Amino acid sequence: xxxxxxxxxxxxxxxxxxxxxxxxxxxxxxxxxxxxxxxxxxxxxxxxxxxxxxxxxxxxxxxxxxxxxxxxxxxxxxxxxxxxxxxxxxxxxxxxxxxxxxxxxxxxxxxxxxxxxxxxxxxxxxxxxxxxxxxxxxxxxxxxxxxxxxxxxxxxxxxxxxxxxxxxxxxxxxxxxx
Numbered sequence: 001x002x003x004x005x006x007x008x009x010x011x012x013x014x015x016x017x018x019x020x021x022x023x024x025x026x027x028x029x030x031x032x033x034x035x036x037x038x039x040x041x042x043x044x045x046x047x048x049x050x051x052x053x054x055x056x057x058x059x060x061x062x063x064x065x066x067x068x069x070x071x072x073x074x075x076x077x078x079x080x081x082x083x084x085x086x087x088x089x090x091x092x093x094x095x096x097x098x099x100x101x102x103x104x105x106x107x108x109x110x111x112x113x114x115x116x117x118x119x120x121x122x123x124x125x126x127x128x129x130x131x132x133x134x135x136x137x138x139x140x141x142x143x144x145x146x147x148x149x150x151x152x153x154x155x156x157x158x159x160x161x162x163x164x165x166x167x168x169x170x171x172x173x174x175x176x177x178x
Contacts, residue, residue, distance in 0.1 A: 004062050004115050010127065013070035015046050030077045030092075034123045039072040043125045049135040051124035056153060056160070057139065061124035062115055063168045065175050068127040112160045129174035142170045 015021070016039065024038040034040055034050045043049070048070055051061050061069055079090035132138045146152040151166035153159060171177075 008066040009070040028075045028077050032078045047127050048125035051126045070125045071122040074123045142167050
């Protein structure tokens with residue numbers, strides 16, 4: 001994967017445009033968790049999982065094989081905890097508000113890595129490699145092996161590029177690609 005692109009999805013993700021998807025609709029969901037999105041639940045039935053959203057993994061969908069990734073629109077209504085009159089309260093935070101804040105995070109990622117800008121408003125769905133039980137297992141294995149290879153960001157003064165390369169290489173091995 002020498003060319004990084006956010007375009008392209010698995011041909012097996014056609015379920016995302018079927019009749020059942022039309023029945024589910026595209027209503028906002030009052031949740032901070034992308035797994036609560038009805039289309040994310042539908043995707044799980046087809047072997048796809050919501051991609052990790054931790055900052056160090058934001059690049060993961062762009063290096064994931066196109067044949068094993070898809071995305072859905074992010075229509076969550078999130079919450080921001082803040083103090084109002086001395087009390088900690090949850091304040092609704094729309095996707096638009098969140099995207100504005102997330103843009104800063106994505107811009108800083110783009111400054112650190114040779115990647116195109118991550119498209120806003122998407123929840124990425126990934127399918128685990130055949131011999132892995134979940135995306136979490138795959139991510140743990142990549143993180144552990146990056147430590148052994150000396151490529152983890154914590155070993156490189158926060159430099160994510162060796163980590164990106166390690167993850168890309170690991171994924172090629174997991175999926176059996178050259």
